Structures are given as C-alpha cells and as structure tokens.
Amino acid sequence: MSSGSVKEISYFPGCSLATSARESNQSLLAFFEAHGIKLVELDDWNCCGSSSAHSIAAELTHLLPSRNLALAPPQRPLLAACPNCFLRLKLTHMTLLQNRRAAEKYRRLWGRAFDARLQIVTFFDLLSDMVDRGVFKDNPRRLTGLKFVPYYGCMLARPPSMRNERNFHGLMEKVLVSLGAVPLTWSQGARCCGTFLSVSRPDIAADSVAGIMQAAVDVQAECIVTACAMCHLNLEIRSPLAIKVPILYFSELLSLSAGIGGGKGWFRRHLIDPRPLLQSKGLIA
C-alpha cells in the first residue's frame, strides 16, 4: 500500500476484537479516525476459522475466509486487525490466485469471481505507510520516558509461502521511539504466547507466559507493548508470577500520544491495571 489518499478502508475486526479486546478495537478506530482514515466494518463478517478450523478440518481452511473476501467491496484495501485472521485471509487469497479449482469453487459458492486485486493489509502496513509519510515527525513526544519492551509474539512469523511479503520487524519500536518512549532490549519479543494452549493446556501456556513476563521484569520494563489481542489476553491471565507488568495495546499508546483515549475507559478493562503507570507518566488523569 503506497497511496496516500486512501480514506476509507474495509475493516475485519475478527472475534477477539469484537469481544475480549474491545479496548483494542476502539483505540484502533480512534487512532485512525484522528489521522483521517475511516475504517468501515465489513458487513456481516464471519470467523476466519481461528487456529481450529485448519487444524481439524482442512476443507474449512479457505472456505471460511473466502466468504469475508467475497464481502469486501472493491477498490478498498481490507484491514485485518488480528494477525492470525490476517494470515488466514491472506493465505486464502494467495490460494485463489494460484489454484484455479479453488477460484472456481469460490465462484460457485459466492456467485462471482474473486477480486484478484484485493489488498489485504495489517495495522502495521497502514502504520508503516504513515511513518513513511512523516506523520509522526512533529508529534508531541507525549510518551517521553516510558520504558517498554516490544512484544510481537508470533505475529511477524509467517509460512514459507509468504516469504516475499512485506514484513515489519522493529516497527513498534521505531514509532514509539519517535513519540518519546524508551525501548528495552529483551529476549522474549518473538516468543509465541501459546494461543489456544491457554485454554486446553494452561500448564504449558503458563510456563511460556511466565518466561515472557519474567524477562520483562528482568530488564525493568514498565510495560509490555503488543499489537495482538490474543497475546494481550494470554499475558494478562496466564502469568503465575506475583509481579505483573501491565500490557498495553500498541494502538492504545498511539491514541494516547495523539491526545485521545485518556478518558475513554479502555484502561479500566485491563486485568493488569495500567492506570497507576499511565497516571505517573501524566498520560491519563
């Protein structure tokens, strides 16, 4: 995506952002709105299949995402807020491009040919373009002194078929530094949070999350910053450690730095209360 004139973008929130991560959803919408981008929710979207459909029902892997692709109006990029939904949608689109039988099946199911030119993007695609346009250059450095560790989990890891796609290592650091925050070096930035193991094998997820949390404590991070709703939830609920570092959504910090969000009650919804930290930094009242 390079066009600077895009104003309306189709938006696929996915199940997590529609429920457990409403604060992430709202902060994302608020942030883009403040920058003149309107996210238009995909009407009547359905679940992309999450981690489960492709695990146990091969046939569902592309059929569930395909309905969402069929719902996307042409000439507008489609933003998937959740990294896992993004992968599912993107892999389906790539399959449609490469596999004529899949494309034919799509046409039969949804009554039209798939849109070969549909751009499927992540929050990071849009943000990276904004960085390139210099959007953050003259921002007030409201996050000055906030010591954070960037947590990407598995969101930058992709299957080999996506090797040549754009990727965004270091983007959160780049943006937050330009807003005054201080990144700390740590070992766990790309360690998966455990996703569904948090429900089905909580013991394994807890071990993993403990390691992540401890690493953040060790480098004296004031907060962990994530862009994924699943990571956020697992880090909040599964750490067995007594000491807990608040987990902030990247979009919450971006909104705060743009002077919005302080009074919106997002932070009350966190299970590890970030308000004392944000108050001490003068970011919320």
Add this chain to the structure above:
Amino acid sequence: MRNAADSQPRRSTVHLTAQQGHFAREVSRRAHVNIARCWHCKCCSNGCPFAAAMDFYPNQVIRLAQLGLKRQALESSSIWICVGCNTCSVECPQAIDVAAVMDALRQMAIAEKAAVGEPNILEFHREVVESIRRYGRTHKLEIMMRYKLKKHDWLSDVNIALQMLSKRKLDLRPSRVKRLEQIQAVFQNILQAKGHEQR
C-alpha cells in the same frame, strides 16, 4: 548412544516398506510440502517455543513421517501441542512449512481414528468449529463452558472467567452472522466433498 567398539547391529534400524513410503508421500501431498527436503538441522526444534512439552520435537515428527512411522507420528502429542505459530518456518533453511505438516498429521490422525495424543486439545478445536458452525463466529463463553463440561472440570479458571466477565471480556450472548445460511452452505459443501471422497 552406540560406541564405535559395539559390534551389535543397531536396534533402531528401521526397515522401510512400500506402505511406509506411501505415508510419507501422503503427508507431503496433504501439506503441500516436500518433507524429503528436511535435513534435520533442528533449527525448527530449537526455535519452537513449545518443543519442551512435546513427546517428539518438530524435526523428529518430520523424521517419523519420512520413515513412514505412521502410528508414532499420528499418536504423538506434538501434532496437537503445535499451535501453528510459524516460528519454525522462519528458522528453517529449507523453507519447509512445518506448521502445515502438523496440520496434515492432525487431519490424518482424525481421519484414521488414531489414538489422539492430546484429546483435550482436539476437544477444544471441535468446540470452536462447532461454535462457528452454529453462529458463524466464535462464542468464547460457550466454548469454554462446553469444553469444561465435557472435561468435568468446573473449578479451574473460575476466577479468570469471573474477572473476564466483570470486565466485559466475555459476552453472555453470541454475536451471530446474519446470513447464517451462507455459513451452513460452507459446512454443507464440506459434507458433500467428504461423501465424494468416501465413495
């Protein structure tokens, strides 16, 4: 480990049969991955965040598949513990889609009615898919409750669920797709395809 002076034949020798070669090819076909390319550098296993919880490391699972050791592969806990995070794929110098191999093995384990290494994880996936079939979206509270009911486990995580409810992170009622008949068509389509396969 066998030392050099040991003259006994190695016990771990695997005798390959045509049947076993068939299994390796079937895994490759389903996963769209040529598993013969794996040279066991173990980069995947070293990178996998959950290798320690698995009975076979990710590269060992691939080895089982290469050798056609079908039962061990399909019954291993690893294929269920794998969350598909793709960390291994990033590490692999041979561009092997390890997560896709795990997907293929899970699906084969179900199709072949193998003894599932992690029945709870399979049960969870089934609840998620069932929720999607019913509503077109996942209803987390119901998934958790049905899952816990089946496991006869009500006590673990009550605290977490209550906290999430109080923060409105779990919705009491499901959010539904309006044109549910389209979701049904998707599921119907699969049943037809399955019938086709069996015929």
